Amino acid sequence: MERTFLDMPDSQGYFGEYGGQLIPPQLKAVMDDINTAYDQVRQTAAFQDELAELYAHYVGRPSPIFYAKRLSQRQGGARIVLKREDLNHTGAHKINHCLGEALLAKHMGKTKVLAETGAGQHGVALASACALVGIDCEIHMGEIDIAKEHPNVVKMKILGCKLVPVTRGTRTLKDAVDSAFEEYLKDPVNFIYAIGSVVGPHPFPKMVRDFQSIVGREARAQCLTQHGRLPDMVVACVGGGSNAMGIFTEFLPDEAVQLVGVEPAGKGLDTPDHAATMARGTKGAIHGFACYTLQDAQGEPLPVYSIASGLDYPGVGPQHCYLKDIGRVNYESITDDECLDAFMTLSRTEGIIPALESAHAVAYAMKVAKTMSPEQTILVNLSGRGDKDADFVSQKLGL
Template identity: 75%
Template sequence: MSTKFEFAPMPDDTGHFGSYGGSMVPPPLEKAIAEVTIAYESIRQDPAFRKELHTLYKHYVGRPSPIFFAKRLSDAIGGAKIYLKREDLNHTGAHKINHAIGEALLAKYMGKKKVVAETGAGQHGVAMATACALVGIECEIHMGQIDIEKEAPNVTRMKVLGCKVVPVTFGTRTLKDAVDSAFEAYLADPENQLYAIGSVVGPHPFPMMVRDFQQIIGEEARDQFQEMEGRLPDYVMACVGGGSNAIGLFTAFLNDPKVNIVGVEPAGKGLDTSEHAATMTLGKPGAIHGFKCYVLQDEEGEPLPVHSIASGLDYPGVGPQHSYLKDIGRVEYQSATDQECLDAFMTLSRKEGIIPALESAHAVAYAMKLAKQLSPEQSILVNLSGRGDKDLDFVVEKLGL
């Protein structure tokens, strides 16, 4: 790759990444969302806030997370060397704590009494409940009933942390409906509550704000990899649902034309079926949850039901910045099936003693496939966005172990 990419502002003053993003919210929320934007623009420039955030990243989250060369996995696969950015080692077990602490501090700064949020696999829910306990603010998490049953350990963690878990029993009873439910709860009292979105989705300023909190992943990884190998990786990749862990890694490499960037979506039971969540691969531009992005949608423009073995990827939309990066050709979006994900989950567990989240296993699966096509001199850096403790009971039952 030799192209020098020219980027539009990401986002512009109206919260758009190219033609994607923006803020399409009900009139009662316009004032509240504008206040969030003003507060975030103020706090992000505040040296005291930045110092507090980075102090907590270091002494509470455990940053920087290390990079690990997966030698036994690489040797078993053949071809390129596979490296892992170990976000699974963060406090609470995933990248979600990076933005959860930022949003909890923002809520405290704004004088809010409560944080309302959604969760799919429960990692954002646990991280948000943790961050709210840390800063001393009430927390309410909306979670689809199917995901509550599938991710029981994370539900227990949220309750232990003092969080109110609201089961969502309408629609598909998964992530999209949890977002709908959380938005309704936020709309009931935006003056006293902050809606802490769990990915780089939703109306402006959330895609920008969550990206800003997550880009520490890529900033660390870029320096760490150069220190380890004396150069940049040939490929960086991450799983993509809403896309927060991916944009967190990708941002630091966007201006490096020799670094290939790959987002890996859930192909579910196959791209030739209706049971997948491959938004970037098979979706088209539309609108969902107050912003424009690629959406899996029907002929009337309504979001389609989606499926992934990984609850955190089970979403019919995607971050607006990802949509823009796809259109300009800077990021390539691929996919991995449920079965490929399970195979990668077990292979990484048994070759390296690292049990990945099912979400992260999608990226590992595609890295394993790609590595075979590359030379031993080449390298792939995968964002291992979370650990698989939450998925163990499900995987054991699924595989009959």
């Protein structure tokens, strides 16, 4: 692998000019402690063996890749292959890093794990992981998302976590992050903030990427074993960007493989109702790190919107920003309507109900497949299943 990708982030947590620790000095010391503990524990055979055993026997890894034959035939052109992260225990890729963060919290002697959640997948996964290792869990979630994602809300409560409704601001993901972080600051020595994506101050973009990179390692090997070649394109949805970094990382050195991150265009990029940070954002900072952000003239985050609760975030992971700048990853966008069409089409052609977040990636693959040849392959990270979205979509479409 090229040194460019191996050496990132640097010792200060930067991917090029993005990332870092834009936080108060007292919090920097806490983050440095987390970084040191992570770098120490991840090298030990005991930690690696425990995580590998949980991935295999608790999560159900490796998740398979699946050739979506009827969908591919319907669209024409390239073969569409799905990396089935929706089959993981708790229903999405989030469990991959939540187990790692919960084990790290236990190793460090923390008394409570705090987090935000948008679609609820991170919340369910973290609540599950905390129940498994025996540590208290508190999840902050926007009031709008609580109403949209009722099945996941119930699961979190059943799993024993404390769910804190966030009623301020847009009452969605960005405000949930603010609320959870404020609670964390009350006792950062005994609490740990288990960030739900490749965002936040160093070392979280690195840690979450590392835990999620199992997705790409599996998928690359599976493509070679089952198809005898690498995919021509790898596609994943991007909000904060954890599932995308998870599948992209292993393919970064493979220059012949196109990598595409798909953002939410919401009601259209020509409206304020989107969360397409890469397409419409500018360089700034949010939640303790430098990245592209959707911001006003004063540098304050703008209200953002997506039909997918897990994607409506006004920032994006710092490594994604770097990969955009160097041209290694292309970032495209998909509207709500295109997302809903992909949600229903995949459900009715393959019997797989995707999460609305993942449906953005499916929609882009459906669109671009038509422009490619039948000898080519698109690998889509199907990052989550749509159980949580079924009632909302049913109401939306009048089913």
